[in-house]
Amino acid sequence: MKKIIALLPFLLLLIVTACSNDEVTPQERFDQYVKHWNEHEFNEMYSMSTTVSTEKYAKEDYVERYKKIYGDINVNNLNITYEKLSEEKMETAMEKGTAQFPFSVEMKTIAGPITFDYKATLIKEGEEEDANWFVKWDPGFIFPAIKDGGEIGLPTINPERGEILDRNNLPIALNDTVHNVGIVPGKLGSKPEQAKQKISDLLGMSVESINNHLDAGWVEPDLFVPLKKVPKSEEKKLNQLWEVNGVTEREVTGRVYPHGESLGHLVGFTGPVTAEELEDIDSGTYSANDIIGKRGLELLYEEKLRGEAGVKITVTKENGEETVLAEKPVKHGEDVVTTIDADLQKRIYESYDGESGTAAAIHPKTGETLALVSSPSFNSNEMGFGISQSRREELQSKPKQPLLNRFTSTYAPGSTFKPITAAIGLHNGTIVPGEGVEINGLTWSNGEGWGNYQVRRVSESNGPVDVTNALVRSDNIYFAMKAVEMGSDKYVNGLKQFGFAKDFPFEYPVEKSTISSNGKLKDEVLLADTSYGQGEIQMSALHLAMAYTPFLNKGNLLKPTILAEAEKSQVWQEQLITGEQATLIQDALRNVVAAPNGTAKKAHIDELAISGKTGTAELKKSGEESGAENGWFVGYPTKDQDLLISMMIENTEDKGGSGYTVEKVTEILKAVK
Numbered sequence: 001m002k003k004i005i006a007l008l009p010f011l012l013l014l015i016v017t018a019c020s021n022d023e024v025t026p027q028e029r030f031d032q033y034v035k036h037w038n039e040h041e042f043n044e045m046y047s048m049s050t051t052v053s054t055e056k057y058a059k060e061d062y063v064e065r066y067k068k069i070y071g072d073i074n075v076n077n078l079n080i081t082y083e084k085l086s087e088e089k090m091e092t093a094m095e096k097g098t099a100q101f102p103f104s105v106e107m108k109t110i111a112g113p114i115t116f117d118y119k120a121t122l123i124k125e126g127e128e129e130d131a132n133w134f135v136k137w138d139p140g141f142i143f144p145a146i147k148d149g150g151e152i153g154l155p156t157i158n159p160e161r162g163e164i165l166d167r168n169n170l171p172i173a174l175n176d177t178v179h180n181v182g183i184v185p186g187k188l189g190s191k192p193e194q195a196k197q198k199i200s201d202l203l204g205m206s207v208e209s210i211n212n213h214l215d216a217g218w219v220e221p222d223l224f225v226p227l228k229k230v231p232k233s234e235e236k237k238l239n240q241l242w243e244v245n246g247v248t249e250r251e252v253t254g255r256v257y258p259h260g261e262s263l264g265h266l267v268g269f270t271g272p273v274t275a276e277e278l279e280d281i282d283s284g285t286y287s288a289n290d291i292i293g294k295r296g297l298e299l300l301y302e303e304k305l306r307g308e309a310g311v312k313i314t315v316t317k318e319n320g321e322e323t324v325l326a327e328k329p330v331k332h333g334e335d336v337v338t339t340i341d342a343d344l345q346k347r348i349y350e351s352y353d354g355e356s357g358t359a360a361a362i363h364p365k366t367g368e369t370l371a372l373v374s375s376p377s378f379n380s381n382e383m384g385f386g387i388s389q390s391r392r393e394e395l396q397s398k399p400k401q402p403l404l405n406r407f408t409s410t411y412a413p414g415s416t417f418k419p420i421t422a423a424i425g426l427h428n429g430t431i432v433p434g435e436g437v438e439i440n441g442l443t444w445s446n447g448e449g450w451g452n453y454q455v456r457r458v459s460e461s462n463g464p465v466d467v468t469n470a471l472v473r474s475d476n477i478y479f480a481m482k483a484v485e486m487g488s489d490k491y492v493n494g495l496k497q498f499g500f501a502k503d504f505p506f507e508y509p510v511e512k513s514t515i516s517s518n519g520k521l522k523d524e525v526l527l528a529d530t531s532y533g534q535g536e537i538q539m540s541a542l543h544l545a546m547a548y549t550p551f552l553n554k555g556n557l558l559k560p561t562i563l564a565e566a567e568k569s570q571v572w573q574e575q576l577i578t579g580e581q582a583t584l585i586q587d588a589l590r591n592v593v594a595a596p597n598g599t600a601k602k603a604h605i606d607e608l609a610i611s612g613k614t615g616t617a618e619l620k621k622s623g624e625e626s627g628a629e630n631g632w633f634v635g636y637p638t639k640d641q642d643l644l645i646s647m648m649i650e651n652t653e654d655k656g657g658s659g660y661t662v663e664k665v666t667e668i669l670k671a672v673k
Helices: 002-022 026-038 042-047 051-056 059-072 087-096 192-203 207-214 235-242 260-267 275-280 296-300 302-306 342-352 380-384 389-397 414-428 467-473 476-497 524-531 541-547 579-594 658-672
Strands: 076-082 098-109 112-125 132-136 151-153 171-183 225-231 247-256 269-272 291-295 310-316 322-328 357-362 369-375 571-573 610-618 629-637 644-649
Touching (some): 026 042, 026 076, 026 087, 026 098, 026 112, 026 132, 042 059, 051 132, 087 098, 112 322, 171 207, 171 296, 192 207, 192 225, 225 235, 225 247, 247 380, 260 296, 260 342, 260 369, 260 380, 269 296, 269 380, 291 296, 291 302, 296 302, 342 357, 342 369, 357 541, 414 524, 414 610, 467 579, 476 524, 541 629, 541 644, 610 658, 629 658
Antiparallel strands (some): 112 132, 151 310, 269 291, 357 369, 357 644, 629 644
C-alpha cells in the first residue's frame, strides 16, 4: 500500500504529460494550412483563419479572390515552405498562445515565376478542448504588394505575326494597314435601306448581317459601327463605298495578301480562333480573340508565325504607383521565307484564265519548289477578312470548285509517265538502248486472257521501235509490252523506287502517289495500262515534276523543298538510273519537242530550246467510247535546266488535248527565260 501511495505523484505526472502531448502545436497547424494552400484548397484555408480575419474578410470574397487571381494568372507549381520553430520558441508560443512563421512562396504564372517572402502569425483561440491555432490572414498572403490595397492587372502585348516571303523576299502575306469599313447609323440619310443594300453588295455581306451589327446594345446614332475589313488594294470598291451615306472607316492593321487568287490555295489565310479549335490546342496557347492560321502556309507554319504574347502581372495603387510582379516579354512571330517565286506563280495561274487544273514548278537541280498552282482559286483577302455564308456557299457550289486544292491531289498522269517506265526498264535491264521491238498496226493484245481489250497507239512505226523512238512518238504499245515483259514485281519495285506508295517527303501536305487501289499490278491489263500513265496510277503534279529530276541529276531523285533555309539538292532516292541512261532520256525529251514526229512540236520555238513530254489522261469510264481528258505537259529549258514545269489542264478534249497545255507552258517558259 505504501508503494502505491509513493507512485501516485509519478503517475499523475505521466497523465499530465500525456494530455499535454495530445495538444495541437502551432507548427502542426501551420503545416496543415500550407498543405491546403499548395493544393489550392481555399475553403479549408479560410476555415483556419482567425476570428478577426473572418470578420474582416467574408468567405466568398476570400475564396473567390484566390480562385480568380490564381486562375487569371494561371498559377501552377505552387510551393510554400516555412521555417520550423525551435524547441525554445515552441515553448514560448505554447505559453503565450501566439506563434510566427516566416514563409516563402514560389509559383509559376502566365508571366513567369513569382517568389516572395512573408510572415504568418498564428493565434490560439477557444477554450480547453475547443482551443486551436488559427492563421491571422491578410491580402499580403496572396501578394505582399496588395497587403494595403491595390488592383492586380494583367496587361498583354500582342505579338506581330511573322510575314511570309517569296524567294526574292517579296511578301506574299504581310501585316499592313487596312480599312475597317463601317457605318455611323445617324448618317445613313433619308433612304437607309437603300444605303444598306448598296453596302451589302459591295462588302459581300447580307443586309440581315448589317442590321445585326446595327442592333447591338451599345450602338448609338453617332457611333461608328464596324462591319468588315477591306485591304487598300481594293481601291475601286473602297471609292464606291465612300460614296454611300453613313459609310466611314478606321485604319487598323490586318493580314494582307498582295497576290490574291494566284496564291490563295498555297498561302491560305488567317481568322479568329474558333471554340472548336480552342478545344484541340494546348490550354493557354490561345485565347478567344486570337488570330490563327486557317489554311495553307498560314496554317502549316502557324507555330513559327504567331509568336507569343508579352504579359505582365502588376499591382496598381490608388495613387497610380505600379509594381510589376512578373513579366514575360513579347516574342514577335518569325518571318517564313519560302522558295516560291511569286511572279512565276502569278504568271502560271493567270495562264489558266479561269480553267481548271494544277501545276508545279521546281528548280530541277536543287529541288526548290518555285510554284504550286491550283486553278480556279479564291482570294485570301476575302476569306481572311470575313466571308459571308452566302458567298461561301456560292464558291462551294461553283462547278469548277475554286475551294478545291488541286496541287495537293493526285491524278492520272497520262503519257508524261512514260519516261518513268523507261527509267525503270533501263535500270532493271528489260529495256536496252537501241534495241527495237517489232510492232505492227495501231493495236496490241497479249492473248486470250485480255478478252477484247487492246492497247492502242496514236501512230504506226516505220520499223522496230526502241525506247527513244517510243518516247518521241509516245508509243503506248511499246511501254505496255515492256511492262508485261518485266512483270508486276519488278515494275512495282521500280515504281516504289520513284516514290510511289510512300509518304511524299514535303513539308506541305501532299497526297501520296498510288499504284493501284490495292497497291499491286497482278492483273496484266492493269499492268500494261499503268506503263503509259493510265490504269489506276495516280500522282500529284509536284511528284511528277520531281520524278523528272533523275534525268537531270545523273540518276538521283531529289526531295522537294519549300523553305529557303532548307538544304538544297537533297537526295530522296539514289541512282535510279546511270548517267548514260539519264542522258538517253534527256535526248529523247528534247526530240519530243524538236523531232518532226515528236508529240510536243508546239514547244519547238526559235527563242528557246525546250525539252519535255506530253500526256493525255483519258477519264472515260469502262465501256465508253470517249470521255473527258486532262492535258499534261512537263517541260524545261534544254540548256539551263533551272526551271521545270509540270502542268495539267482539265477537259482539254475539245481544245487540242495535251497540245493546248504545251502552248501554255511554252509561253510561260519563253516569258521568264
